[in-house]
Amino acid sequence: MSDLQALAARTYAALVHYPVYDRRGEVVTTAVTNLDIHDIARSTRTYGLAGYYLVTPIQLQQDMIGRILGHWQDGPGKAVHPDRAEALDRVKVMPSLAQMRADIAARHGGVACETTATAAKQRGDNAVKTVGYAAWQGAATASAAPQLVLFGTGWGLTTELLGQCDRILLPIQGESDYNHLSVRSAVAVTLDRLFADRAGDA
Amino acid sequence: MSDLQALAARTYAALVHYPVYDRRGEVVTTAVTNLDIHDIARSTRTYGLAGYYLVTPIQLQQDMIGRILGHWQDGPGKAVHPDRAEALDRVKVMPSLAQMRADIAARHGGVACETTATAAKQRGDNAVKTVGYAAWQGAATASAAPQLVLFGTGWGLTTELLGQCDRILLPIQGESDYNHLSVRSAVAVTLDRLFADRAGDA
Numbered sequence: 275m276s277d278l279q280a281l282a283a284r285t286y287a288a289l290v291h292y293p294v295y296d297r298r299g300e301v302v303t304t305a306v307t308n309l310d311i312h313d314i315a316r317s318t319r320t321y322g323l324a325g326y327y328l329v330t331p332i333q334l335q336q337d338m339i340g341r342i343l344g345h346w347q348d349g350p351g352k353a354v355h356p357d358r359a360e361a362l363d364r365v366k367v368m369p370s371l372a373q374m375r376a377d378i379a380a381r382h383g384g385v386a387c388e389t390t391a392t393a394a395k396q397r398g399d400n401a402v403k404t405v406g407y408a409a410w411q412g413a414a415t416a417s418a419a420p421q422l423v424l425f426g427t428g429w430g431l432t433t434e435l436l437g438q439c440d441r442i443l444l445p446i447q448g449e450s451d452y453n454h455l456s457v458r459s460a461v462a463v464t465l466d467r468l469f470a471d472r473a474g475d476a
Numbered sequence: 477m478s479d480l481q482a483l484a485a486r487t488y489a490a491l492v493h494y495p496v497y498d499r500r501g502e503v504v505t506t507a508v509t510n511l512d513i514h515d516i517a518r519s520t521r522t523y524g525l526a527g528y529y530l531v532t533p534i535q536l537q538q539d540m541i542g543r544i545l546g547h548w549q550d551g552p553g554k555a556v557h558p559d560r561a562e563a564l565d566r567v568k569v570m571p572s573l574a575q576m577r578a579d580i581a582a583r584h585g586g587v588a589c590e591t592t593a594t595a596a597k598q599r600g601d602n603a604v605k606t607v608g609y610a611a612w613q614g615a616a617t618a619s620a621a622p623q624l625v626l627f628g629t630g631w632g633l634t635t636e637l638l639g640q641c642d643r644i645l646l647p648i649q650g651e652s653d654y655n656h657l658s659v660r661s662a663v664a665v666t667l668d669r670l671f672a673d674r675a676g677d678a
Contacts, residue, residue, distance in 0.1 A: 320650035406677035447673040448522035456515045462661035463668045471649040475608035
């Protein structure tokens with residue numbers, strides 16, 4: 275197992291539905307979408323992560339996620355798409371960030387996770403904690419703690435939440451001034467930068 | 477404008493709904509999905525590509541895409557999400573690969589495009605044309621022709637189609653033996669590897 279594989283195997287991705295901004299800058303809870311469950315589960319599984327959390331405080335949304343997971347894991351979906359059952363095995367829903375962190379610590383002998391935020395734009399007041407992708411790999415490899423990477427829905431994670439994280443990853447920069455990747459795309463690109471096996475890429 | 481920006485500005489992405497395999501290995505036409513239009517439009521716009529084509533021979537599907545584009549470009553969607561109107565500006569639907577290639581040539585003074593295929597797994601009989609991401613950048617930069625990168629829906633582009641392409645990109649390899657990225661994620665990762673501005677990433 276390579277260093278990156280070992281690091282991925284103690285890293286969790288989380289899709290945060292609260293607290294995030296809406297387009298007016300108000301703090302809201304966004305709705306969970308079916309494709310966010312599937313696409314991000316498939317990406318986290320492809321890059322060998324330990325797990326994928328969906329965070330929402332709304333009970334009805336938690337129940338809906340449970341029904342979708344059941345359909346693919348034990349229900350009629352499993353026979354048609356066994357690959358999806360495999361991807362969804364590591365998906366868990368949590369009512370809050372605190373409970374997610376407690377769940378990760380319980381899986382790692384009580385060791386608290388280090389938390390990394392992601393954002394589409396660099397925000398000045400948090401510049402001190404911003405790290406590039408190679409720097410993240412170095413810092414996370416040097417630490418023995420489990421790693422948690424947060425992705426925001428809606429118009430992004432709140433500034434208050436960013437301030438509580440250990441690190442913030444550099445925004446993904448394309449070749450234009452337009453940066454509006456879907457969160458599904460942003461997760462895939464981020465995991466590729468952090469964990470891809472590029473050995474065969476001449 | 478950097479070399480990569482200039483290259484992106486003459487590169488087109490295409491989501492191919494025919495000819496592709498279904499899970500039994502039969503050649504089929506897949507259905508266009510709404511989120512494939514949006515996510516991939518946003519990714520191609522973020523990385524500065526010249527355009528994004530959806531290829532489907534089915535008239536009803538072409539009409540549906542037209543209605544969706546209209547909703548966001550001129551209809552009620554534009555006021556809520558002006559960013560989406562911007563992303564969808566460069567989306568075009570084509571009934572066939574041949575007509576898409578003719579459309580690209582018409583945009584570039586009659587110069588035919590070079591075509592690159594993508595695939596989730598390396599296929600032995602095409603190994604000779606397979607290139608890594610840096611090698612692709614080199615070859616495409618050395619050429620003056622417009623570049624077209626094909627992404628398959630369903631269970632992937634047909635072997636016959638791969639055989640007609642000029643190049644095939646190395647499959648995306650995570651840190652696991654599981655490789656089932658959604659096509660939306662695969663497009664984002666591929667464009668990031670080919671066109672991202674990583675200058676600020678220490």
